[in-house]
Amino acid sequence: MARVGTGIMPAPRLPDGVTREFVELAHGTGVHVFAPEGGGSGAALLWIHGGGMVIGAAVQDHARCADLARDLGIVVVSVEYRLAPEHPYPVPLDDCHRAWEWLLTEAPLLDVDPARIAIGGQSAGGGLAAGLVLRVHDGGGPQPAAQWLFCPMLDDRTAANRELDGVRHFLWDNRANLAGWTAYVGSPGAADVAEYAAPARRTDFAGLPAAWVGAGDIELFYSEDRDYAERMQRAGVDVTLEVVRGGPHAFESLAQKAPVARKYAGRAQAWLAARLGVGART
Template sequence: MKLSEVNPELRRAYWFMRTTPASSPALLRLLQRLPLQIPDGRAPAGMTLEKVRFGNAGGVRVYTPAGGGSGAALLWIHGGGFVMGSAAQDDRACFATAQELGVVVVSAEYRLAPEHPFPLPLDDCLDAWDWLQENAAAHGIDPERVAVGGQSAGGGLAAALVQRIHDERGTQPVAQWLFCPMLDDRTAANRELDAVRHILWNNRSNRTGWSAYLGTAGASEVPDHAVPSRRPDLTGLPPAWIGTGDIDLFHDENKAYAERLTADGVPTTFDVVPGGPHAFESLGAEAEVSVAYLGRAHRWLRERLG
């Protein structure tokens, strides 16, 4: 895939960032051994960041807007292909969402594969959901006004978490907010996609991530809640917003999931940005096309949260 295929407003953001360390298993293993040190993002005036430790993964980061918020909340899950990242990497985005919508954002830490394969990362996300529900009153949150969202692998975990909450819990999320979500391991098993060389997250990286999480990609059967797109019946899940770029590796699986949600009666918005590579709203956050895209996403979530 050539840089000329990228939206002109986003090309500068991807000039030097064409792929991720996950495309090289040796480099990925090296990076995973290094201590991850991401400085805390600076809180805008009047906002607070609280780090709460519990469970096996490190707990959550809580971003509270000035005045405490409207009583609604978002449980956010970071990306990284199941093998990289931490909640701190999304400080800027979480502060922005909390400030823009006037809601508390709770960002979950989760253990990474392959040392911690499925279901452990999803267990950690469920622990974060349970913590939020149990501590809602202390943070001025109505437990029935909580959405679940995430980006990339975090978007896939968010979709899986929504399914698991549907099956195992009482109070349900009011919405699922999914940015370029990693939903289907069968994409990684399609070797024909290796030749496309998608920008930032290509299919070789995708296979590394899914194989680390599941043990293999594209197996004939997978456990319940492991792969969101493999769930046969999506009836009863909360309204969904799914956003992606049309040159993202995940575009086709995101579109297919949006169509299945709609067919099963779930109100779904599918927002596609022409020339948008993977995670463009993060790497090219200042571009007009990203600002407009995030504006649409925020308006949708604001309506769902009330």
């Protein structure tokens, strides 16, 4: 039902001064390109939507992406990736990596500096963003300028912890988490789960780009997100960990107009702007 609902979700009206174009990269995957009219600042963000690896679509974040393009004067490329269980790991990550390579190739036409591209996402999209950063780092070549991770889904071992099933986490609890991770990797908690699928499995964080990690302290992913941020920091990565007291999962999307969500989003956007060397236009 969630997939059907997302599939019929109408695209929001674009704000003045922003264009959107869809580019198909392969069957079932592509990118939505949000660009400021009249040229941007030369920076860009590759954005990956959430949905527990099993639901969701890029359209759910169209308003966010368009606003970022307008407010920061950057090109925002939002990935349409294939979902599990029909397309388990590594297909969703492959789709995101294809989008990254496309953005690098098209950078001159988009007036984007390859050295000023951030990778970001929310929830499952945050996990895919973190995994993509690791994969790009290990592969060499142009590197992202920053990683921008909202309540990222990073650790399959959380889903394997049955003690968490009794906790009533708002929006995304551990029973849903088990379903999502099982669809994506097959056996959450197994020894052979790849670190690109579950970035929390990573042990070497040296050389990764600066990271912003945000989470509420009552959500299921709080512990794994905090641990990931602190391990990156101990490895010398420049990390900003933003913890919102009393914040449930993805509250910044569910209650966008609430003062706490607006302030949280504002701080996150200011961090991204500073990392990309841009200034707010509004």
